[in-house]
Every structure is written in structure tokens, then in C-alpha cells.
Amino acid sequence: MIAGGPKGERIDEIDITTDYDEVGRAVDELNRAVEEYNEAFLDRDRHPYSGRIDAAAKELRDVCAS
Secondary structure, eight states: OOTTOGGGOOGGGSOOHHHHHHHHHHHHHHHHHHHHHHHHHHTTOSSOOOHHHHHHHHHHHHHHHO
């Protein structure tokens, strides 16, 4: 039980996954963006697009800051 928790609820019965799900999705999107950038670079693209990395990093920052 959680000390001082609401109605003595067990910690595993409290839904605390929402924020972590958002962080997980943001991290996954950032990883995909980096993978695509690296693939483009390895395919000899001299100017791979980094905008998705920037957008995904901003989303991760916003999720973590909220």
C-alpha cells in the first residue's frame, strides 16, 4: 500500500502509465527520425533532412516539460 495514498490503494493499482506512454512514443519517434537520417546518409545523400529529428526532439522536450 502507498503510505498516505488515497484509500490505501496499492501502487500497482494506480494508473500512472499515461505520461510514460507519451514519453515512450516521443522517444520512439526520435529514434525513427535518427534512423531515417542515418539511412539517408549511408545511401550517400549529401544533404539528409534533419527536420524530423528537430521536430521529434522538440516533442520529447515538450512531453517531459509538461
